[in-house]
Amino acid sequence: MLRRPRRNRKSEVIRELVVETRLSKSDLIFPLFMVQGTNIKQEISSMPGIYRFSTDKLMDEISECVDLGIKTFCLFPAFDEKYKDKYATISYDPDNFYLKTIARIKKEIPQACIMTDVAMDPYSSDGHDGIVENGEILNDETLEVLGKMSLAQAKAGADILGPSDMMDGRVEHIREMLDDEGFTKVSIMSYTAKYASAFYGPFRDALDSAPKSGDKKTYQMNPANVREALIEAELDEMEGADILMVKPALSYLDIISELSQTSNLPISAYNVSGEYAMIKAAHQKGWVDGEKAMLEVLLSIRRAGAKIILTYFAKEYAKLNQ
Ligand code: PBG
Numbered sequence: 264m265l266r267r268p269r270r271n272r273k274s275e276v277i278r279e280l281v282v283e284t285r286l287s288k289s290d291l292i293f294p295l296f297m298v299q300g301t302n303i304k305q306e307i308s309s310m311p312g313i314y315r316f317s318t319d320k321l322m323d324e325i326s327e328c329v330d331l332g333i334k335t336f337c338l339f340p341a342f343d344e345k346y347k348d349k350y351a352t353i354s355y356d357p358d359n360f361y362l363k364t365i366a367r368i369k370k371e372i373p374q375a376c377i378m379t380d381v382a383m384d385p386y387s388s389d390g391h392d393g394i395v396e397n398g399e400i401l402n403d404e405t406l407e408v409l410g411k412m413s414l415a416q417a418k419a420g421a422d423i424l425g426p427s428d429m430m431d432g433r434v435e436h437i438r439e440m441l442d443d444e445g446f447t448k449v450s451i452m453s454y455t456a457k458y459a460s461a462f463y464g465p466f467r468d469a470l471d472s473a474p475k476s477g478d479k480k481t482y483q484m485n486p487a488n489v490r491e492a493l494i495e496a497e498l499d500e501m502e503g504a505d506i507l508m509v510k511p512a513l514s515y516l517d518i519i520s521e522l523s524q525t526s527n528l529p530i531s532a533y534n535v536s537g538e539y540a541m542i543k544a545a546h547q548k549g550w551v552d553g554e555k556a557m558l559e560v561l562l563s564i565r566r567a568g569a570k571i572i573l574t575y576f577a578k579e580y581a582k583l584n585q
Pocket of ligand 1: 392
């Protein structure tokens with residue numbers, strides 16, 4: 264035998280020499296859930312180790328993560344039902360706790376990079392990402408709300424906006440609104456290929472944001488499609504997105520790979536709540552080694568072509584790699 268591939272696996276040192284993919288703490292974004300109030304740190308039952316934080320506790324969590332080497336955080340608010348309405352009006356009220364918390368983080372922990380979520384669902388009495396009229400999700404009317412929400416988040420000090428609603432034309436609309444008001448430095452990480460997925464279940468528990476009727480299939484993509492993701496990517500690039508995201512990650516590694524080959528923009532992937540919950544549940548049952556599964560999963564997303572990974576494992580990973 265002239266060729267023996269096992270020679271390149273014979274020791275730890277050789278394996279490290281020939282390794283093709285590396286993961287680093289600086290590739291990770293940690294999504295965090297927020298609630299109004301003080302002294303609250305509530306575990307989400309379907310996401311062991313992940314909490315809803317009130318502002319004071321969130322500040323502690325962010326400081327701790329920054330010290331561990333996690334620098335970017337994607338913040339999601341859980342609003343009480345009484346604040347929700349058809350038009351998500353509270354989302355751009357400068358006095359809402361989400362916007363006030365962003366401003367406080369940027370002031371007190373300036374080294375933290377803050378990404379926001381731009382979509383109506385946590386603020387909407389219908390639980391949808393857009394305005395609902397007669398059972399239909401309106402596109403262009405929703406853009407107006409997204410524009411106001413984006414501007415309010417930029418004013419609060421957000422570094423990166425993450426439009427996650429899958430409305431047509433949102434990146435262009437948001438970019439224009441931001442630039443007109445002088446926020447040319449605020450980045451847009453577009454949820455470019457976001458699929459109508461069963462893996463968002465625990466997230467909707469965390470935010471209490473499940474749609475009150477119907478599903479999200481008229482705006483989120485069909486899991487069967489890959490060519491459509493290329494159209495979304497082309498549009499987001501033209502409209503001024505800085506980073507393109509694929510979501511979920513694990514059932515969509517081919518989409519990540521495809522976009523990383525066809526676009527020159529950085530690609531990110533969202534390792535979503537259901538993907539996290541599955542590993543945690545199997546670990547708790549003693550059916551898989553959760554830590555090893557986490558490392559393998561994160562590496563697979565990186566290998567597929569994502570430079571950036573949004574993951575609930577971020578803090579755990581950072582603790583393991585101090
Ligand atoms: C909503 C939004 C969702 C997630 C991020 N932003 C859920 C949805 O579209 O219903 C899911 C994240 C996760 O499951 O971890 N705009």
